[in-house]
Amino acid sequence: MVWKISDETAYDTLGEEVHLTINGVTIRAPQDQSLLVTARQNGFEIPTLCYHRDLPSEGHCRLCVVEIGEHPRTQIVNSCTYPTQAGLVVQTHSETVLQARRMVLELLLARTPKAKLIQEMAAAHGVYESRFKTDDPEELCILCGLCVRTCREVVGVSAISMKGRTPDKQVATPFMEKSSACIGCGSCAFVCPNNVIPYTEKEGIRTIWGRDFELQPCNVCGNYIAPKYQLEHWAKITGDPVENFFVCKDCR
Amino acid sequence: MDLPRLEAILSRYEGESWDLIPVLQDIQDAYSYLPKDELQVVSERLNVPMTQIYSVATFFKMFSLLPKGKHQIKVCLGTTCHLRGGGRVVESLSHRLGVEVGYTTKDMQFSLETVGCLGSCAQAPVMMVDDKYFGRSTVDKVPKILKLYK
Ligand code: SF4
Ligand code: FES
Ligand code: FES
Numbered sequence: 001m002v003w004k005i006s007d008e009t010a011y012d013t014l015g016e017e018v019h020l021t022i023n024g025v026t027i028r029a030p031q032d033q034s035l036l037v038t039a040r041q042n043g044f045e046i047p048t049l050c051y052h053r054d055l056p057s058e059g060h061c062r063l064c065v066v067e068i069g070e071h072p073r074t075q076i077v078n079s080c081t082y083p084t085q086a087g088l089v090v091q092t093h094s095e096t097v098l099q100a101r102r103m104v105l106e107l108l109l110a111r112t113p114k115a116k117l118i119q120e121m122a123a124a125h126g127v128y129e130s131r132f133k134t135d136d137p138e139e140l141c142i143l144c145g146l147c148v149r150t151c152r153e154v155v156g157v158s159a160i161s162m163k164g165r166t167p168d169k170q171v172a173t174p175f176m177e178k179s180s181a182c183i184g185c186g187s188c189a190f191v192c193p194n195n196v197i198p199y200t201e202k203e204g205i206r207t208i209w210g211r212d213f214e215l216q217p218c219n220v221c222g223n224y225i226a227p228k229y230q231l232e233h234w235a236k237i238t239g240d241p242v243e244n245f246f247v248c249k250d251c252r
Numbered sequence: 253m254d255l256p257r258l259e260a261i262l263s264r265y266e267g268e269s270w271d272l273i274p275v276l277q278d279i280q281d282a283y284s285y286l287p288k289d290e291l292q293v294v295s296e297r298l299n300v301p302m303t304q305i306y307s308v309a310t311f312f313k314m315f316s317l318l319p320k321g322k323h324q325i326k327v328c329l330g331t332t333c334h335l336r337g338g339g340r341v342v343e344s345l346s347h348r349l350g351v352e353v354g355y356t357t358k359d360m361q362f363s364l365e366t367v368g369c370l371g372s373c374a375q376a377p378v379m380m381v382d383d384k385y386f387g388r389s390t391v392d393k394v395p396k397i398l399k400l401y402k
Contacts, residue, residue, distance in 0.1 A: 152303070
């Protein structure tokens with residue numbers, strides 16, 4: 001079972017078209033679609049770190065902030081979780097917005113000083129160093145939660161989640177033990193923008209989240225396809241016999 | 253595992269995913285911590301993945317995954333208590349009990365933790381033992397308070 005905590009309207013279900021203005025331009029967009037998507041569809045670029053079009057938005061990184069409302073009663077909101085509404089007045093690049101984004105990047109830079117992506121994004125916004133204290137100079141995780149959401153929403157397994165609260169928050173398996181739910185697919189490692197999640201593959205064994213997974217070779221060419229567990233998971237959701245998955249896609 | 257004891261708690265709820273926090277609170281009260289096996293049953297009954305339970309259990313300070321002592325000592329380090337010497341009270345307790353903040357004494361009598369504002373700033377510094385408040389709990393009162401529970 002896939003367990004959703006997100007509000008559906010925050011991303012996909014399209015409402016009726018409404019008018020709103022972004023950076024002074026009047027546009028039409030479906031009501032309740034996220035402001036981020038509305039802006040991007042109309043050519044207004046907004047930087048993001050924790051947004052992924054195939055995942056529900058959870059608003060972790062705050063880089064996507066925009067200003068809504070009319071001077072002097074404006075408000076800063078996450079565009080990835082804010083719904084498009086009739087008559088909304090949105091600024092994607094006002095001085096307030098840029099300042100907020102620089103602050104977010106400065107904080108992220110302090111958290112993960114060695115993360116390439118963060119360095120680049122910060123530089124693109126004119127942020128080259130941080131006034132804030134770095135706890136762990138080797139830290140790479142920005143707590144975007146893409147791994148957690150991918151595992152839960154796309155893989156449909158939920159083997160990892162956030163543990164604790166800041167400043168000690170981290171991605172972990174329950175009780176920091178080998179997860180019995182994990183199928184070894186590696187989607188979390190793949191989606192991570194900073195390559196935080198370690199996994200190794202040698203002699204037909206993939207190791208991830210502290211657990212070893214036997215890899216299934218292709219019945220025809222002998223190349224490894226995926227962990228046996230993952231193929232069994234596929235067999236379970238498709239209802240096909242697991243042997244159907246023992247031939248790699250090149251040999252089919 | 254004492255299943256009937258857990259059943260008694262679960263039977264008070266509908267078994268929906270949003271019952272998670274109240275169920276965990278009841279388990280915490282009854283067991284003084286959240287035992288892993290019990291959480292496994294909760295996960296199945298409420299249809300909430302273990303990952304989510306672990307997230308919630310590690311997020312809120314009121315939950316503990318390790319057994320707690322017979323008495324819970326909470327020292328307030330909210331703004332007012334902090335300014336009125338709450339920190340020294342923690343130190344003194346920690347020293348006298350031989351236990352660090354967040355841990356339980358070896359004899360399982362006391363767990364020591366710090367909390368945010370307890371809502372009694374006029375009495376600062378404030379500490380609590382179980383459900384009882386101790387206002388103006390300066391360092392010299394610490395031994396007297398502890399004596400009540402030994
Ligand atoms: S491990 Fe990677 S994907 Fe997961 S929260 Fe951290 S940075 Fe994001
Ligand atoms: S993209 Fe909106 S908060 Fe990260
Ligand atoms: S700060 Fe301690 S009771 Fe308010």
